[in-house]
Amino acid sequence: xxxxxxxxxxxxERVLGNEELARRLGRDPAWIESMSGIAERRIAEADxxxxxxxxxxxxxxxxxCGVQAPDVGMVIVASGTSxxxxxxxxxxxxxxxxxxxxxxxxxxxASAGSLFAVAMxxxxxxxxxxxxxxxxxxxxxxxxxxxxxxxxxxxxxxGAGACLIGESGGALEIVDYVLHSDGxxxxxxRLEFTGPVQMNGRAxxxxxxRKVPAVIGEVLSRNDIIAQDVRYFLMHQANQNLIxxxxxxxxxxxxxFPSNIRRYGNTSSASMLIxxxxxxxxxxxxxxxxxxxxxxxAGFHWGALLARKALARQx
Amino acid sequence: MNKRERIxxxxxxxxxxxxxPDPEESLFDAGYxxxxxxxxxxxxxxxxxxxxIPDSELNPRRFESIARIxxxxxxxxxxxxxx
Numbered sequence: 001x002x003x004x005x006x007x008x009x010x011x012x013e014r015v016l017g018n019e020e021l022a023r024r025l026g027r028d029p030a031w032i033e034s035m036s037g038i039a040e041r042r043i044a045e046a047d048x049x050x051x052x053x054x055x056x057x058x059x060x061x062x063x064x065c066g067v068q069a070p071d072v073g074m075v076i077v078a079s080g081t082s083x084x085x086x087x088x089x090x091x092x093x094x095x096x097x098x099x100x101x102x103x104x105x106x107x108x109x110a111s112a113g114s115l116f117a118v119a120m121x122x123x124x125x126x127x128x129x130x131x132x133x134x135x136x137x138x139x140x141x142x143x144x145x146x147x148x149x150x151x152x153x154x155x156x157x158x159g160a161g162a163c164l165i166g167e168s169g170g171a172l173e174i175v176d177y178v179l180h181s182d183g184x185x186x187x188x189x190r191l192e193f194t195g196p197v198q199m200n201g202r203a204x205x206x207x208x209x210r211k212v213p214a215v216i217g218e219v220l221s222r223n224d225i226i227a228q229d230v231r232y233f234l235m236h237q238a239n240q241n242l243i244x245x246x247x248x249x250x251x252x253x254x255x256x257f258p259s260n261i262r263r264y265g266n267t268s269s270a271s272m273l274i275x276x277x278x279x280x281x282x283x284x285x286x287x288x289x290x291x292x293x294x295x296x297x298a299g300f301h302w303g304a305l306l307a308r309k310a311l312a313r314q315x
Numbered sequence: 316m317n318k319r320e321r322i323x324x325x326x327x328x329x330x331x332x333x334x335x336p337d338p339e340e341s342l343f344d345a346g347y348x349x350x351x352x353x354x355x356x357x358x359x360x361x362x363x364x365x366x367x368i369p370d371s372e373l374n375p376r377r378f379e380s381i382a383r384i385x386x387x388x389x390x391x392x393x394x395x396x397x398x
Contacts, residue, residue: 200375201350202343203373204350205354206373206375207373209354210370210373245354
């Protein structure tokens with residue numbers, strides 16, 4: 001199967017800390033942190049649109065691996081917060097990074113979109129060449145939309161993550177993935193065309209707590225791997241309590257679950273790739289080490305992807 | 316202990332509250348359960364009654380009160396009506 005050649009990210013410079021947010025919401029900063037595990041989040045300026053952030057994450061992804069934009073065969077952009085109904089941001093992003101004409105696909109899927117896009121890219125890469133996957137979100141807009149819901153507003157931040165998938169040659173080989181969707185729960189986490197994010201937190205946590213460990217177990221068991229053998233788990237950065245719970249259910253220490261929730265909040269579909277982009281810079285992986293990616297989000301959509309550090313050093 | 320007493324005992328452990336809610340009282344509104352405590356509650360119920368509640372049935376409303384939990388557990392626990 002295909003491999004991950006590089007990761008990248010873009011975070012807006014503007015930082016919104018709990019003190020400032022608490023004043024805006026009329027709440028206690030300590031309450032925000034205890035409820036969410038979030039200390040601060042990044043907020044996009046007016047000119048930092050989904051497309052702009054996505055393009056910057058794409059450039060950050062391509063730069064270190066030496067791949068030029070014209071060497072990309074396809075662009076996939078996942079976002080649940082693009083500015084327009086159509087066109088989505090994908091074509092605009094491709095043009096912005098200098099590859100107009102390359103097929104660019106929008107995946108309007110919040111939270112789980114990054115992993116679904118990577119899974120699709122891993123299948124497409126052998127036929128279309130390198131696929132640039134980007135997830136970008138401006139969650140601050142719907143998070144602070146009226147009527148303001150403080151329980152929701154404290155959770156989200158803005159940013160973009162990216163990764164480049166190739167047929168071969170990457171440091172992380174994609175081994176397998178499992179994807180699931182169940183529209184029964186579509187109304188429990190949603191963003192309408194106007195208004196704030198609508199979330200039935202109890203249903204979301206209840207389902208995610210059950211489904212994420214299950215789907216991780218599903219992809220691991222069919223590859224004869226146990227959770228304790230997985231070097232790292234890169235999860236959608238939704239909630240620190242949820243990540244800790246998944247770790248506990250799997251019988252694995254939370255230290256194997258890189259987390260940036262405290263600094264960025266929940267950046268929806270962008271979060272997993274932002275986390276992976278930071279993690280890969282210091283990850284101490286040995287050849288063959290398994291790494292598992294996992295997501296859960298609105299839809300509900302959920303899935304897990306198993307990768308491993310390439311056995312031989314490749315270009 | 317009968318079924319209700321067993322459920323109440325689990326709730327006491329999860330919530331760390333010494334008071335007992337009325338059977339119809341909302342466990343969420345009364346502060347006995349939040350999102351994560353609800354998940355713990357379900358896991359403990361499954362262990363205590365040796366049942367597996369399908370994901371499709373994991374709707375918070377089914378765990379809103381002691382009475383609703385009794386109904387939910389009863390649906391899956393063998394011989395629950397005799398308890």
